[in-house]
Amino acid sequence: MNRRNFVQLLTVGSGAAVSGLHVPFANQSRAQSYSSGKMAQELKADLVIAGGGLGGCAAALAALRNNLTVILTEETDWLGGQLTQQGVPPDEHQWIETHGATQLYRDFRKAIREYYRQNYPLTEQARSQPYFNPGNGAVSRIAHEPRVALAVLYNLFAPYLSSKKLTLLLEHKISKAEVTGNKVRSLQALNLKKEQEVGLTAPYFVDATELGELLPLTKTEFITGTESRQQTRELHAPEKADPHNQQAFTVCLAMDYVPGSNNTIDKPNNFNFWRNFTPKMNPAWSGMLLSLEYSDPKTLATKALGFHPEGVATGQALNLWNYRRIIHKSNFVPGTYAGDCSILNWPQNDYYLGNLEGVSENDFKKHVQQAKQLSLSLFYWLQTEAPRPDGGQGWPGLRLRGDILGTEDGLAKYPYIRESRRIQALFTILEEHVGAANRALITGKEKDNTAAEFYDSVGIGYYHIDLHPSSGGNNYIDFASLPFQIPLGALLPKRMENLLPASKNIGTTHITNGCYRLHPVEWSIGEAVGLLIAFAKQKKVLPREVREKTNLLVEFQKVIRSQGIETHWPT
Incomplete structure (x- = not known):
């Protein structure tokens, strides 16, 4: 298969093409084998983010507003991940309008509603609703068109694009990584239209891809599939681990x-x-x-x-x-x-x-x-x-x-991915931390309604633990969780020093991924990561040192709270 055929648009049914859907490389050696050898240019920034989904966008916005320069790559021609290119209206908790997400995420939602009010012929009744829901979808309090979210994202990025603080590389896929010891030195991105390589250099790198694709490329330790009950002590974990047993994906x-x-x-x-x-x-x-x-x-x-x-x-x-x-x-x-x-x-x-x-x-x-x-x-x-x-x-x-x-055949540009590679993190979130029944067993309180308190919390979120049928033959696994925190330790790889996750690839298990994978939580993870990199760069320390040193952690939590990130649920 030549490179031209490799990146061509996939066809279905009668042969109509799906715009922007490209086959990702399976591993580092295969990725290198498709490099064209033509290095079009070398780009440098304070931060390189691979993946333009919600986590990647939030990480970029957080870093940019804290005066970092950012290169953001995305393999399709749309930013927004599950909300846009994958066609999934936001899955959110019942408190989303007032708390339980970052201020930036709530501002983003408000901007979507305002976009409709300014550009669409709404009825007076619809226009007057403070929490206007364009589709009145049962799954979401703001079910809306993917293109509207895309437009609002571009509005948020516009001043940074104009000032060249943000370099946006659409239809680019990371194909190779240069790593020395515990640090990523550079990445190469393949321009899927021109078949040229672009070199990307920065002090910090973020993996916000849908499948955690930088992890094998950078030799970052990771986990896939289901852990065993012996490994995690989780109430709903299976007796045997199976790295190939993963949640279903969907082409919407x-x-x-x-x-x-x-x-x-x-x-x-x-x-x-x-x-x-x-x-x-x-x-x-x-x-x-x-x-x-x-x-x-x-x-x-x-x-x-x-x-x-x-x-x-x-x-x-x-x-x-x-x-x-x-x-x-x-x-x-x-x-x-x-x-x-x-x-x-x-x-x-x-x-x-x-x-x-x-x-x-x-x-x-x-x-x-x-x-x-x-x-x-x-x-x-x-x-x-x-x-x-x-x-x-x-x-x-x-x-x-x-x-x-944004396609010719009615299908989404990219599959809706529910489960990714997950980093081996300094701290792993277990069912005992967030699952209602498992938590009650651990605490000895039959009606315990409080998730674990994390001293290093850098955000909050909520969704029930929702695991769709899996490739290993599991039916649904769906049960109650508790309003939870996002621990900084789950965002830090055990070994790598300057690569951080910002999507579904954080330190969760197969079970707890079921409540940390939804739209507002992914956004919160990305925003926390962008702020962490800005803070670490300013203090001239490694990101892991922010967690290790009490004075730095307290200062960092104060900084992120001042920028609209809630670290604790209201009592």
């Missing part, structure tokens, strides 16, 4: 509904396979995958779901159309939209027949292709076979909306 899809129209797509190539597919899991799945029944995440009992793209109530069953709806036409002046728009990111299009981490580029491409076929097959099933309340079958008025996601 955008769709709207035009009543009375027929937008039925060509039958996807793999439809017959997915139409007859019954997941093999332990405990057992509820039945066939393409169905309006699934395994309840908490009880694993069979649970009925509803579907009606006009937003009509579906009895006691959740209407999946409303779940991740990002445009609710009733919020806009009549005639603006023919119908609502929703994101297809449901239990039925979780893909767990293979992993994306640690595999060859061919296997990565194969699994992404199959996941895309699954999402298209589910969409086709909705158009042609899904049961309707009137006794009929199918909703042909459903229409793919690639423009919503």
